[in-house]
Amino acid sequence: MKGTIMHEMAVADGIIKVIEEKLKGEDPQAEVSQVNLKIGKLTCVEPEALSLSFEILTRETPLRNALLHIETIPITGKCKDCRRNLELNKLDFACPFCGSFRIDIKTGRELSIESIEIE
Amino acid sequence: MRKITMLTDLLEANDVIAMENRKVFDRNRILALNLMSSPGAGKTTVLEKTIDKLGKRFHFAVIEGDVATSNDAKRLAKYKIPVVQITTETFGGACHLDANMVQRAMQKIDLSKVDILFIENIGNLICPAEFDLGEHKKVIVLSLTEGEDKPSKYPVVFRNSDLLLVNKMDLWSYLGINLNLLLRNTKKINPKLPIIKLSAKTEEGFKSWLEWLRKQYQKKSGS
Numbered sequence: 435m436k437g438t439i440m441h442e443m444a445v446a447d448g449i450i451k452v453i454e455e456k457l458k459g460e461d462p463q464a465e466v467s468q469v470n471l472k473i474g475k476l477t478c479v480e481p482e483a484l485s486l487s488f489e490i491l492t493r494e495t496p497l498r499n500a501l502l503h504i505e506t507i508p509i510t511g512k513c514k515d516c517r518r519n520l521e522l523n524k525l526d527f528a529c530p531f532c533g534s535f536r537i538d539i540k541t542g543r544e545l546s547i548e549s550i551e552i553e
Numbered sequence: 554m555r556k557i558t559m560l561t562d563l564l565e566a567n568d569v570i571a572m573e574n575r576k577v578f579d580r581n582r583i584l585a586l587n588l589m590s591s592p593g594a595g596k597t598t599v600l601e602k603t604i605d606k607l608g609k610r611f612h613f614a615v616i617e618g619d620v621a622t623s624n625d626a627k628r629l630a631k632y633k634i635p636v637v638q639i640t641t642e643t644f645g646g647a648c649h650l651d652a653n654m655v656q657r658a659m660q661k662i663d664l665s666k667v668d669i670l671f672i673e674n675i676g677n678l679i680c681p682a683e684f685d686l687g688e689h690k691k692v693i694v695l696s697l698t699e700g701e702d703k704p705s706k707y708p709v710v711f712r713n714s715d716l717l718l719v720n721k722m723d724l725w726s727y728l729g730i731n732l733n734l735l736l737r738n739t740k741k742i743n744p745k746l747p748i749i750k751l752s753a754k755t756e757e758g759f760k761s762w763l764e765w766l767r768k769q770y771q772k773k774s775g776s
Binding site: 441443444445448449452453456460467476477478525526527528535543544545546547548549550551552553 | 554555556557558559560561562563564565566641648649677679680683705708709712741742743744
């Protein structure tokens, strides 16, 4: 999807704020070397655009050298009609087995900061 | 190297605040609606007409989201209702409203005097869908000029919504838009989504929208 960079900017901003809050109790000299994220495909966050936004927003902060490690979480769920567990590879919300649109989504909405690594 | 576990989900954090907002709305017997669309689909015109038509019957308030400028808030000023502008420039130019921004805006309104609160989201069909603001219903405004494939291109927002207003119906005969295809594309993504075709300009179909609004309010207030 094009034109979404602002979306990632806002998400990156949120991530940075949460981490900065967490860093308050740490050594002010500490530098973050890696941020581990879990991002569900339903959030429409593009990993590349997020990394770029993160890089831009963290210049001259203790996060400037941090690498974003993004684990992408697929959209999974269960079809209410054929009762099968499924994974959606397209955002058409149709059961790949029976074509039903009655689907319970289980994963894919994650936007989670799992952990950070500091030096 | 030391690893610090965080396990903080940004959307979960948002959802917690959204739930608080919803409780405040419920306590004040307010129907809160989140209005979403692409830029220029006619959200503000729909609002103007709605307030114009039902302003005697309901006390309205509007939380107005924009990346920059307060032009929309100025347009609504003439109705003498509470309007709070959120300009997300101060939030890094965010392309959506989140529950926290809405919570702050709510504090500027005397909610005990409000029946229906419109939260006009930022013109964008991508991410507003993901951020629960505490509203009771999500309404998408799609203008006919945007083509038949918007629902297929932005399925997440269409899937999560409770009502679709197809606006600018007065332009239909000029546009050569295949309305059935648009409706079919919508049904594919969200089979249960109610659809109202209208023109905020000529007021064609507008009654059905006002009727929907009245019904939702009755359900909410129990009156």
